[in-house]
Amino acid sequence: MGYTLKVNVNGKAQEDDVNPRVLLVDYIREKLGLTGTHVGCDTSSCGACTVHVDGKAVKSCTMFAVQADGADITTIEGMCQNGELHPLQAGFKEEHGLQCGFCTPGMIMACADLLENNSNPSEDEIRHGLEGNFCRCTGYHNIVKAVQHAAENG
Amino acid sequence: MAVTLQKSYSLNLPRQDVWDAIITPEVLAEILPNCKSLEPLGDDEFNANIEIKIGPIKGKFNTKLSLFDIHEPNGYKFKVDGDGVKGAMSGEGEIQLSDHPDGTGFTFMAKGNVSGIIARVGQRLIEASGKKLMDQGFKNLKQKITTVPA
Amino acid sequence: MGKLVGQPIKRVEDNRFIKGEGKYTDDFNMPNQTFAVYVRSPHAHAKINSVDTSAAEAMDGVVKVFTGQDIADAGLAGSICGWQVDFKNGDTMKEPPHPIMVADKVRHVGDPVAMVIAEDKYTARDAAELVNVDYDVLGAIVDPKAAVEDGAAQVHDDVPNNTIYDWELGDSAATDAAFENAHHVTSLSYHNQKLVPNAIEPRAALAHYDANEDKYTLYSTSQNPHLARLVIGAFVLAIPEHKLRVISPDVGGGFGSKIFVYNDECGCLWASKQIGRPVKWTADRSEAFITDCHGRDHVTDAQMAFDADGNITGLRTKTYASMGAYLSNFSTCVPTYLHGTLMQGLYTTPAVHVDVTAVVTNTVPVDAYRGAGRPEATYSIERLMDTAAREMGMDPTELRRKNFIPAFDGVEQPGYQTQVALQYDSGDYETNMDKALQVADYESLKATRDKAKSEGRLVGIGFSTFIEACGIAPSAVVGSLGARVGLYDAASIRVHPTGKVTIHSGAHAHGQGHETTFAQVVADAFGIGMDDVNVIHGDTENVPFGMGTYGSRSLAVCGSAIMKSVDKVKEKGARIAAHKLECSPDDLEFANGAWTVKGTDKSVGFGDVALTAYVPHDYPADEEPGLDFASFYDPANFVYPFGTHICVVEVDKDTGEVDVTKYVAVDDCGNVINPMIVDGQVHGGVAQGIGQALYEGAVYDDDGQLLNGSMLDYTMPRADNFPMFETDKTETPCPHNPLGVKGIGEAGTIASTPAVVNAVMDALSDYGVKDLQMPLTPERVWSAMNSNGNA
Structure with a gap:
């Protein structure tokens, strides 16, 4: 195999021997067992696999694990701090922003990046900001409300 | 799905020189879009390994290539037929050489059919990719001819 | 409540x-x-x-x-x-x-x-x-209608002309007579296109x-x-x-697939x-x-006949329905018993005839996809209604009002017997539409549309007043129609010694929120808290039996099984309570988590009774210990949710792009257990239906290659395709199940597709465009606007 990958995932240092062809999402799910990050497509279209690499939202199915060498990675499992839900997690529950829950982790990670860049987005800005993430259950209505809720309470 | 590719170029070389090149298997292998190897099977027949990368899809095809209607130094027709895990491809085409103010006109025409994942995922990109591949093939040809000792 | x-x-x-x-x-x-x-x-x-x-x-x-x-x-x-x-x-x-x-x-x-x-x-x-x-x-065959022609590629050697069956429902002669005597006939032909479910x-x-x-x-x-x-x-x-x-x-996510x-x-x-x-x-x-099984893929000709007053006198449709290359589990019932039987709509149409030919093609198998047959039926009826209104110069709401089945509650007034086999349970369609008109402020919407049009902008309003049959389904009925399974459901309630409760649900949740709604129902029934109830589903080893979740059936069918188990717990609990209170069970009433001797303050709590059932030291003779019941519930009838959806669109004159600017959905799914979840189901359903109207569709070439087989190529709706949806409700209880509930999972998808297309046709009314094939892509809309001498 032969590549030593050093990353910091959800605040924990990891060092693993990985095959250079392994996708970041497979490393996260299979090597680290962090199965909250999901795979919904093969074409970077759905956003279910979104994680943060050095603070920016990235579709982890479109990146090799080795490309993240040295990076700080945050997955959905790292969003809760000291047992407190992230405002987006609370917003999604409060506003019924999820149904089957499969797109939710990627949605939350993408929304977090959105709010990082714009703490008080308009409805339009939220909708455009979510263009990279598919949800097949909610019609996006309550996801928009969840982001607004988080922006107000964040 | 059906794919049509056609593009014309010109070369600052006598037509016979261009002809000599395009009838040489090694050069032909360079012109054919993403041909990885070309093994002669017999008279004007070859086994061609073609690797296509379109958008997110990469596929290898084992194809049989045959040349026919060969008219030196005006051009020839060709036929490709083959399978790969990512689908199948088949097609017919023509290379035409003609007089051109620059020296020789070179026209590549092909009509083909692809199936499988390349058709499914790549169809919006396939003609654009094809044009890029033709450009690359022509560039290779030009390089090959100009570096072939006269 | x-x-x-x-x-x-x-x-x-x-x-x-x-x-x-x-x-x-x-x-x-x-x-x-x-x-x-x-x-x-x-x-x-x-x-x-x-x-x-x-x-x-x-x-x-x-x-x-x-x-x-x-x-x-x-x-x-x-x-x-x-x-x-x-x-x-x-x-x-x-x-x-x-x-x-x-x-x-x-x-x-x-x-x-x-x-x-x-x-x-x-x-x-x-x-x-x-x-x-x-x-x-x-050679391959893709087109459902061409599949039956001689000389078409044969998908299976032993299926001549690729025909799986032909089928009809309704009175053909009476319907033809209605058309012969019609004052006006509206006709449409369309491909209800093949859709890819795409659960994430x-x-x-x-x-x-x-x-x-x-x-x-x-x-x-x-x-x-x-x-x-x-x-x-x-x-x-x-x-x-x-x-x-x-x-x-x-x-x-499942959506049927x-x-x-x-x-x-x-x-x-x-x-x-x-x-x-x-x-x-x-x-x-x-x-x-x-x-994954695809959905829809119906090629349909549909006609509606009217008398001079705008009363519908007949409806007939002919459909070629593709099954894809093989018959998936429920593929054959979708274009027939889930489609043909819905052709009454919510109108008093006296003569209806539905003809369906099911065929195999060289495409991915087709089966139930959110709505399954009912969206296709609703599309036929509701597109005909708005088109007919335009042709006859009537307001689409007036045409509907004229033809609605009068209100009936299924208790005092009997259920409504349709021309196509079903008997509707309860309905009040006009009240529902009036509510929607009020929520949408139809008069001002019309004024806005007309003003926009006078300014050269293309704004349109579309309607869909729909009914569907869900809560699938009475086993004997479906059995007589060819089903090879029963469509009851099962659920058990296990009351633990400490008075905590586990529900074992035969329904399976994949977004519907059963762990919440089922707990709400049972917690209220026993007067205990949400936290005291747990829902288990999705494991054949842990749940005694079940028939799963599809056809908007979970609450209507599994919820009813749960209520049967609740009743059994309460009956036995009353006998135990009566023993403890030294009275007859008949003297007891259950409220607020306790059995009380009527007219007294003597009572025993649910938790006490549960503990007694498991520590039966002082216990009724002949009574088994334990408080644990399983039930099967086979519905007496389908349930029939209905509603009115109003869509407003603006079409970009230069590009043909359709923008949904307002969407009002007033649904009636009977009693509502959790309005937040009901609204969520409507939002998602409406989005999927708008997806069909404007964006989605499997594209095949003549060789049978699927040309948009990825999320890069197949257009699914994204967040910026929608406005905020406006939802409201009327509540007409179902008369035949214990919770009085209907279903809501598919309603949005069934209703919205024709509402959107109707709105676009209204926007394009000055262009002489009568119909367009879905999805209404900018290219199709622009081309239509720029043909017919409109360029």
Whole structure:
């Protein structure tokens, strides 16, 4: 195999021997067992696999694990701090922003990046900001409300 | 799905020189879009390994290539037929050489059919990719001819 | 309304999902597991000459390669069709075999020919590329109507003219007479296009055969694990049912596509026994596009006849419905019993005739997809209504008002008998439409539209007043119509010694929120808290039985089974309470979590009774200990939710792009347990229906290649395609189930598609465009605006 990958995932240092062809999402799910990050497509279209690499939202199915060498990675499992839900997690529950829950982790990670860049987005800005993430259950209505809720309470 | 590719170029070389090149298997292998190897099977027949990368899809095809209607130094027709895990491809085409103010006109025409994942995922990109591949093939040809000792 | 029932209680299941702690099938692993990848046909129709697996088998890390021939040699039957619909003349439905992998001939792009099993999924994928299949490509048939013509490619040798059955419903002679005497006839022809469900979680399986116990376990992305166990056990693999456990953990959306028992998952189970190791398979998206059952694909001619006053006098439709290349489990009932039977709509149409020809084509199999048949029926009726109103110069709401079935509650007034077999349970359609007109402020909407048009902007208003039949379904009725299963449901309630409650639900939640709504119902029934109730579903070993979740049935059918168990608990509890209170059970009333002797303050709490049932020291004679009941509920009738959806669009004159600017949905799904969840179901349903109207559709070329087989190419709606939806409700209780509930899961999808198309046609009314084929892409709309001499 032969590549030593050093990353910091959800605040924990990891060092693993990985095959250079392994996708970041497979490393996260299979090597680290962090199965909250999901795979919904093969074409970077759905956003279910979104994680943060050095603070920016990235579709982890479109990146090799080795490309993240040295990076700080945050997955959905790292969003809760000291047992407190992230405002987006609370917003999604409060506003019924999820149904089957499969797109939710990627949605939350993408929304977090959105709010990082714009703490008080308009409805339009939220909708455009979510263009990279598919949800097949909610019609996006309550996801928009969840982001607004988080922006107000964040 | 059906794919049509056609593009014309010109070369600052006598037509016979261009002809000599395009009838040489090694050069032909360079012109054919993403041909990885070309093994002669017999008279004007070859086994061609073609690797296509379109958008997110990469596929290898084992194809049989045959040349026919060969008219030196005006051009020839060709036929490709083959399978790969990512689908199948088949097609017919023509290379035409003609007089051109620059020296020789070179026209590549092909009509083909692809199936499988390349058709499914790549169809919006396939003609654009094809044009890029033709450009690359022509560039290779030009390089090959100009570096072939006269 | 109870303390909890009727309240927007936040969902219990969200706690795990928002933290990424949901457990979906692909999240499970087993020691020593292997990974399977299927080798699938790139051709829509081809004869297999040979399959060479030697290079794949020689690869390091490859455990085994199986082919269609191995399946044939094992004598496995493959997937089955669960509903027999015979020909008009009584001939038996054609039922071609659907093997787990094919050995002789592939019939659609994606048909599996081999399965490569390796130590890891990367190796399995590499090795799959080395399997060399030699095909002779055959001509393909894609168009459902052309499929029946002589000379069309034959998908199956023993299905002449590709015809599975022809079928009709209603009075043909009376309907034809209505058309002969009509004052006005409105006609439309359309392709209700083939849709790809695209649940965001791809299908997956983790299969394990335990030789020591001779027992199979299958984790799978199924909407109905018990049905899967029944079909796999009894038919596909012939495994004794008690030796097969099917677990559907969290499932990432279904929309119908995960109802069916697919061959792929069965193949993993079979292979696991052959190699003696667990086998894991997870579809990638491209594979999902060519293996998950698609929806719709109806080619329809529809006509509606009117008298001079605008009363509907007749409706007739002729539909060619594609089944795809094979008959999926419920494919055959979709265009018939879920489509033809809905053609009454909510109008008093006195003569209706529906004619359906079901065909096989060289495309991905078609089966129920959110709405299943009812969206197609509603599209026919509601497109005809708005078109007829325009043709006759009437307001679309007035045309509807004139033709609505009068209100009936199903108790004082009997149910409404339609011309097409169904008897509606209860309905008040005019009140519902009036509510929607009020919520949308129709008068001002019209003024806004007319003003916009006078300014040269293209604004349109579209309606859809729909009804659907769900809560599927009375077993005897569906049995008489050809169903090979019963469609009851089951649920048990286990009251624990401390008064805490576990519900074992036969319904399976994959977004519907059962863990919340079922708990609301039971907590209220026993006067206990939400926290005191737990819902278990999705495991054949832990849930006694169930028929799963589809056809908007969970609350109406499984909820009723739960209420039957609640009643049994209360009856027995009353006997125990009566013993403790030294009275007769008849003297007791149950309220606020306690049995009280009527007219006194003597009472005993639910928890006390539960404890007594398990510590029966002072206990009624002849009474068994314990407080644990299972029930089956077979519905007396379907349930019939209805509603009014109003869509407002603006069409960009320069580009033809359609923008949905306002959407009002007033649904009536009977009593509402959790309005937050009901609204969420409507939002999602409406979005999916708008998706069909404006964006989605499987595109095939004549060779049967699916040309938009990825999320890059197949347009699914995104967040910026929609406005905020405006929802409201009327509540007409269902008279025949204990909760008075109907269904809401599919209503939005059924209603919205014609509302959107109607709105676009209204926007284009000055262009003489009568109809457009879905999806209404900018290119189609622009082209229509710029033809007809409009350029």
